[in-house]
Amino acid sequence: MKRFVWERYWSVVKKEVIQIKRDRPSLAIALVMPLMLLFLFGYAVNTDVSDIKMAVWNQSPSAASRELVEQFVHTEIFQATASVSGYRELEAMLDEGTVDVGLVIGPDYTRKKDRGEPAHIQLLINGSDPNIARTAMSNAQLIVQHQAIALQEKNLQKQGLGELQLPLELDTRVLFNPNMESIVFNIPGLIGLIMQNVTMILTAFSLVREKERGTMEQLVVTPIRPLELMLGKITPYVGVGLFSFCLVLLVGTAWFGVPVKGSIGLLVALSVLFLVTTLLLGIFISTVAKTQLQAMQMAFALILPSVLLSGFMFPRDSMPVVIQWLGGLVPLTYFLEILRGIFLKGVGAEALWKDIVGMGAFSLLILAVAIGRFRKKIE
Structure with a gap:
């Protein structure tokens, strides 16, 4: 069996170096x-989702409804780019891809909120891109839950029952990539x-x-x-x-x-x-x-x-x-x-x-x- 010869090896290396220089x-x-x-x-x-374009149909113009929209915008996940006046206009913008999300605030939102009654809002999401859709849905749910907890605390304080105590809290710590x-x-x-x-x-x-x-x-x-x-x-x-x-x-x-x-x-x-x-x-x-x-x-x-x-x-x-x-x-x-x-x-x-x-x-x-x-x- 022939042994490995360094001289022959280096001759090939030199030849290939010359070839690389020429090529x-x-x-x-x-x-x-x-x-x-x-x-x-x-x-x-880049899998991070931000600045999701959102159209708003606010049927209950008030400080409370504007505060809700601002909470969506302040997350930097949503970007309020349009204001519409009906479902037809909103669905047309979703069809065209002008916006990815439509936020619908009902006409009785402010009244029910002031009375402490359950108020409903609607979010129409373009699901053609599942990543954007999942991000929009999860963040919208967090915003609404946070708003609901804040309202519940106010109602309890008005009734003299003190602050709302949550039965369970989660402390999270993200390792290696804290900002994800x-x-x-x-x-x-x-x-x-x-x-x-x-x-x-x-x-x-x-x-x-x-x-x-x-x-x-x-x-x-x-x-x-x-x-x-x-x-x-x-x-x-x-x-x-x-x-x-x-x-x-x-x-x-x-x-x-x-x-x-x-x-x-x-x-x-x-x-x-x-x-x-x-x-x-x-x-x-x-x-x-x-x-x-x-x-x-x-x-x-x-x-x-x-x-x-x-x-x-x-x-x-x-x-x-x-x-x-x-x-x-x-x-x-x-x-x-x-x-x-x-x-x-x-x-x-x-x-x-x-x-x-x-x-x-x-x-x-x-x-x-x-x-x-x-x-x-x-x-």
Whole structure:
């Protein structure tokens, strides 16, 4: 069995570095695209709902009804953008999408409120976007409950019965992301997703480019072993990917204000492992594809499932068990847990060892498969 020779390995590294310098478009993809995608998705991927456009039909104009509308607006969830005078006008605005919510205050609202009688208000919600609809409904219920409790306290005080004592109170404390901002959750995930996509596409072209240019035959007749060729080709891209990762990390923390609570050193070390894993996955694609177009198509065929199965968009716990198992075959699944663990929770390797082992095992597996594919092609 031939032994690993460092001289042959470094010759491949030098050759690939020269190739990267000559291939300016690929270098631009590696350095510029991650920043562009981070800004694009950083602002576009936002699950926080605010400024829901609301039309108000106030049939009982008074200080009490205006106070109710102001309570909706002061939450910064609702934005009173229109005033209507009937259901037909309100439904037309909901149909057109001009507003998402319609608040209807009945003509007897003020009178019933002054008498301490139950008063009803109506909220018409556009349910075409379930996220907006759920946010509007839950916040409206909280506002009305708060108003009802305040009115009940006033009525009890008028009757000389003292203040209303609630039988049960809930004290909440949100850990890791106290303000529950989606950007704090999304930015670490975006960093992993962007680095996977960019590095995989770059290396997916690597061996295919050798085939199309006719230089693969020259490599075949040399004494270079498959392992030396694989590692030699990904080493320069590890450096490029790490530099690109540092740029994206700097922008994510400085521009978007998402702090890294854990160890920067551990984050960088595990990011290198992830970069190696995705680069090897790209090399594997290049051993299967015959043209750069096929390599691009196969890369995108792997990117979409990784977005859906890794937990980037949807929580994995709510997925069927079989789908969760499939997600375990995606390296991004492990890296997202690592990123969010270090970014948000500040945990160390002792809490992330399962994800580290999973990603390392996947890296060794794909390396073995890629070497086997390449050796088969040589033979």
